[in-house]
Each structure stands twice: as structure tokens, then as C-alpha cells.
Amino acid sequence: EAGVASCVYALLLSGLYYRNLNWTNLKEAFVRSTLATAMIMMIIAAASVMSFIITRExxxxxxxxxxxxxxxxxxxxxxxxxxxxxxxxxxxxxxxxxxxxxxxxxxxxxxxxxxxxxxxxxxxxxxxxxxxxxxxxxxxxxxxxxxxxxxxxxxxxxxxxxxxxxxxxxxxxxxxxxxxxxxxxxxxxx
Missing domain, CATH: 1.20.120 (Four Helix Bundle (Hemerythrin (Met), subunit A))
Structure with missing residues (x-):
């Protein structure tokens, strides 16, 4: 919930106050955040597998x-x-x-x-x-x-x-x- 509120706040601040929000910047931000999230999820997935193996052994x-x-x-x-x-x-x-x-x-x-x-x-x-x-x-x-x-x-x-x-x-x-x-x-x- 706090993350969503922060995103909405950042979008409003960027679009209404700084006036530098455009579709190109928004698309770039979405791509970067998607890649960062995917990388974090891959690390967590690998850690979960490692945790299972260590626990099983x-x-x-x-x-x-x-x-x-x-x-x-x-x-x-x-x-x-x-x-x-x-x-x-x-x-x-x-x-x-x-x-x-x-x-x-x-x-x-x-x-x-x-x-x-x-x-x-x-x-x-x-x-x-x-x-x-x-x-x-x-x-x-x-x-x-x-x-x-x-x-x-x-x-x-x-x-x-x-x-x-x-x-x-x-x-x-x-x-x-x-x-x-x-x-x-x-x-x-x-």
C-alpha cells in the first residue's frame, strides 16, 4: 500500500509540479522497474531452492x-x-x-x-x-x-x-x- 501511494505521489509530482513526465520517460521507468523486479524475483527463487535443499539435507x-x-x-x-x-x-x-x-x-x-x-x-x-x-x-x-x-x-x-x-x-x-x-x-x- 505504501509502495502504491509512493508511486502515485511520484507520478503526480513528476507530471504536475516538475512537468517532465512524458510517455518516453514513463515507458523507460516501467522497463527499468520490471527488470529490477525480475532480477530480485530470480534471486529469491534461487534462494528458495537453496533453502529447500539445505533444509532437506x-x-x-x-x-x-x-x-x-x-x-x-x-x-x-x-x-x-x-x-x-x-x-x-x-x-x-x-x-x-x-x-x-x-x-x-x-x-x-x-x-x-x-x-x-x-x-x-x-x-x-x-x-x-x-x-x-x-x-x-x-x-x-x-x-x-x-x-x-x-x-x-x-x-x-x-x-x-x-x-x-x-x-x-x-x-x-x-x-x-x-x-x-x-x-x-x-x-x-x-
Whole structure:
């Protein structure tokens, strides 16, 4: 609904205020948006197939077994999961990464005693940090195309934010009340 409202607003603004809306520009915008949507849907389709295969092959059981052989301490296992998710976030865009990893990792973190909502916060925050981190930081490329700066210059501007984001990630990971305060307020645990 918000996307439709934004499109209508952009069309009205472009046509009535800026007066640069014509059939050629409109056709070009439709073609570009169709190609972008098709590319995103292809990525999501491939990620869905990959997620199915990983789930069918019992990767969660293997991952849980590997984590438990590495260490018995939950905080260290969560740290390893964070490092893994940060690496994935640097290489794969958020939605495909979630489609691939949530079915695999949710049983693992549930066995560790992590609330699913808490894990959702952990995963999203890791992938958020990955968006602004090379080599495949999608946010860097988007900002580069919008601002006209090189990807290197955009990354230099993002560097001061990475350490505070990592500190927030550790806070979210190891203090569950940070991410569960509002859900527990709305739906009290019995």
C-alpha cells in the first residue's frame, strides 16, 4: 500500500509540479522497474531452492553438532553464529540470506535457548551491518550510485559507524531484554 501511494505521489509530482513526465520517460521507468523486479524475483527463487535443499539435507542438525563440538558455552556459540552471519551479510543480500539461513539456523538457536524473536533481531542486525561492508555491501553500491561518489569513498564514510553497530549487535545478542522488551510488554510471557 505504501509502495502504491509512493508511486502515485511520484507520478503526480513528476507530471504536475516538475512537468517532465512524458510517455518516453514513463515507458523507460516501467522497463527499468520490471527488470529490477525480475532480477530480485530470480534471486529469491534461487534462494528458495537453496533453502529447500539445505533444509532437506538436515544442515541444521549438522550445524548444531558442529557448534556443540566446538564449545559447550552458549555465549561462544552465539559469537560464532554472529561471525558467520556477518560474513554471510557481507556476501549475500539480506532477503536471500534470510530465505536460506532461517530454516537452517532457527532450530539450532532454539536448541541453544534463544527466543525466535531475539534471533530475528540478531540476524537482521548482522545482515544490516553486512549491507555497508565490502566486498558485496549492497548499500555501498546504492549510495555510490545516488551520490556519484566512488564505492571506496562511500565506505570511508561508513567506517565510523561500523564499531558502534558492532557494539549494538553484541548488546542485542547478549542482553535479550533489549530485543524482547516490547514483544514481552505486548504479549506477556505466562
Amino acid at each position: 538436515q544442515a541444521a542438525v549438522e550445524l548444531l553438532g558442529w557448534l556443540s563440538t566446538m564449545t559447550e558455552q552458549v555465549w561462544l556459540q552465539l559469537l560464532m553464529i554472529n561471525i558467520f552471519l556477518l560474513i554471510v551479510g557481507c556476501l549475500i543480500e539480506g532477503i536471500p540470506a534470510m530465505l536460506i539461513l532461517i530454516p537452517v539456523m532457527l532450530p539450532v538457536v532454539t536448541k541453544l535457548g534463544v527466543d525466535p524473536i531475539h534471533f530475528g533481531w540478531i540476524m537482521i542486525f548482522n545482515l544490516l551491518i553486512g549491507i555497508i561492508t565490502p566486498p558485496m555491501g549492497v548499500g555501498l553500491f546504492i549510495l555510490s550510485s545516488i551520490t556519484g561518489l566512488t564505492v571506496e569513498n562511500v565506505f570511508k564514510g561508513c567506517i565510523p559507524f561500523i564499531l558502534p553497530l558492532l557494539a549494538c549487535l553484541l548488546l542485542i545478542t547478549y542482553v535479550p531484554a533489549v530485543s524482547l522488551f516490547l514483544p514481552n510488554l505486548l504479549l506477556p510471557v505466562k
